[in-house]
Amino acid sequence: MGSKVELFARIRRDARVEGLSIRALARRHGVGRRIVRLALDSAEPPPRKTPVRVARQLEPVKILIDAMLSEDLQAPRKQRHTVRRIFARLADEHGFTGASYSTVRDYVRVKRVEIEAGAGRGPEVFVPQEHAPGAEAEVDFGDVWVDLAGVRTRCYLFAFRLSHSGKAVHRVYPTCGQEAFLEGHIDAFDVIGGIPARHIRYDNLSSAVTKVLYGGGRQRTENERWVLFRSHFGFDPFYCEPGISGAHEKGGVEGEVGRFRRNFLTPVPAVESLAELNGKLRAWDRSEDSRRIGNRINTVGQDFAAERPYLAPVPVEGFDPGxxxxxxxxxxxxxxxxxxxxxxxxxxxxxxxxxxxxxxxxxxxxxxxxxxxxxxxxxxxxxxVQLDHYLEVLRIKPGALPGSTALSQARASGVFTPAHDAFWAAVRKTDGDAAGTRELIDVLLLHRSMDARDVVDGITAALRVGAVTADVVAVEARRAASERGTVRGPVDQSGPGPAEIVQHRVLSLTQRRFADPAAVIAGLPADKRPLPSMTAYDRLLRFPDRAAAPDPVPAREGNAS
Known part of the structure; x- marks a missing residue:
C-alpha cells in the first residue's frame, strides 16, 4: 500500500508540474493508462478487491446444512449442532466427503448468523446508558468462603452500588435470607447517608419476590415484609428479567461482586467472627473512594460527593430488619x-x-x-448460652456450676476471667465448695450493675489482701469505678468535689499487725500494742484459787470408806 501511494504521488506531481499527458505519464512510470487516470482522480489508491470464494463442492449439501441450522432454533442451547457434528452427519448419513472441514466451517459461520437474524435471534445489542446522580442503585448477593474461628464456612457477600458514582457498600453475612437482605440495605443507607430517589435494581430473589408473573411485563408478587420495608424507606424496586438474559440490566453490581471478592477476599480471609470481618470491609470500602472506574477523570469519592445531595433522606424512625x-x-x-x-x-x-x-x-x-x-x-x-441467665438457679444448686455449658462458654469468650477462677479457688478453701460457689455467684451478680473491668479490679484487690468475700469485692469495685469514672446510676451533685473525696481501701489487719515498720501498708504506723491477755477477766471469777484446780469428787451417802 505504501509504494502505491508514492506512485500516485509521483504521477500527480509530474502531471501538475510538467503538464504531461496520460500517455506520457503511463510511459514514464511504466503503468497502464487506467492507473494514471485513477491517480489523477484521487491521491488515495482504491482498496484491493478480495475475490469471493465460492465453495462449489458444497452446492449438493447446502440445503442439508441449512436444515440442520434451522433445527437448532428450536433445540436446547446446549444441544445445538457444532461444525464437527454437521461435518460428521454429512459423512455418516449422506455419504458426502467432497469438501474439507474448513470449507464446511466457513459456510456454517456465515449461514448460522443469517438464519438466526431471519428468525429474530440476532446478536443482542446493548445501548449505553446514563445514570442521573442520586437516582439509581443496584443490589446483589454473592458466595464467599471465610475461615471463621478456624472453620472454613460458606458465607454471603451483600453488595450495594450506586449506579452514578460507583460508590459501593459490602457486608458479609452467614445467610442470604431476608434478615440479611434488609440489614444490608439499612447499613448501606447509613453509609451513603441517603436513599436512591428513583429505584433500586434487583434479581427476582425470594427475599423480595414470591412469584414472577410471566407475560405481565415486570409485574411481581412481592413478599409482604419487603413491601413494608421499602414503603418505610420510600423507594421503588426495579426487577430485572429472569435468568441470564436479565443479568446485564444490573451489570454494574454483577461485576462489582466478583471484583471485590478477587481483590479483597482472596486468599480466603481468616477471622474470629463476622463482626471482625465486616470491620475490615468498612475500611476497604473507604479506601475505594480513591479508585477510578474505567477511564473516568474523577475518583469514586469525588463523584459520590457530587451525588450525595441528590439522594432522598433516610427516615428518622428505625426499622427492625429481624x-x-x-x-x-x-x-x-x-x-x-x-x-x-x-x-x-x-x-x-x-x-x-x-x-x-x-x-x-x-x-x-x-x-x-x-x-x-x-x-x-x-x-x-x-x-x-450466657452464664448470667442461670445465676439465680445456680445459687440454689451450686454443684451444677463446675460442669455447666454456661461456664464453659463464659471461659471461652473471656467473660469468666482467670481472676474469677482465682477467687473461686480461694473462697472454696476457706468456705467449702457449696458456700464458696455461692460467694462466687454473688460476685458474678455484680456484673449486672457494674462495669466488668471494675469487678475484676475488685476481685484482684480482694485476693491481694486475703479477704475473699463478695462484700469486699463490691467495695473495691466501687472504688475502682470512682477512679475510672464508670459509676453507673445518678451522681449526687451536692457531694464533695473531686479534691474532697476520701479514698478508702480494704486492709488486712493481720498483714498490718505483723508488717515490717519499714513497709507499713497504706502509710499507717506500725501497731505496737501488746497482745491481748485474759488475766484481767480471770480476776472477776468468784473463786480464783479454785479456778485453776479441779473440784474433788464428793463421797456417796450411806457408804463408809
Missing part, C-alpha cells in the same frame, strides 16, 4: 431458633418470648423489654 419468631422457653432456659439454641433468663421457663432474628445477632423480648442478646450461631445445632 425475622419475628415466638418460640417457647424449655426447662433448660433455652429457645430453638432455626437450627440453633439460645439461653434466656431462667424466670422465663415455660413462657413464649418474641425473637428478632437478624443476620448477625438475635434479640429476645418479653413484650417490649429486651431480655437477651446473642450473636447469631453459624454452626448447625450450635448453642449460645
Amino acid at each position: 425475622l419475628v419468631l415466638t418460640p417457647r422457653v424449655d426447662r433448660s432456659a433455652l429457645i430453638s431458633v432455626r437450627t440453633a439454641r439460645y439461653s434466656v433468663p431462667v424466670r422465663f421457663i415455660g413462657r413464649r418470648v418474641r425473637v428478632s432474628l437478624r443476620a448477625t445477632e438475635i434479640r429476645v423480648f418479653d413484650g417490649r423489654t429486651l431480655i437477651a442478646t446473642h450473636p447469631r450461631t453459624v454452626a448447625r445445632g450450635g448453642q449460645c
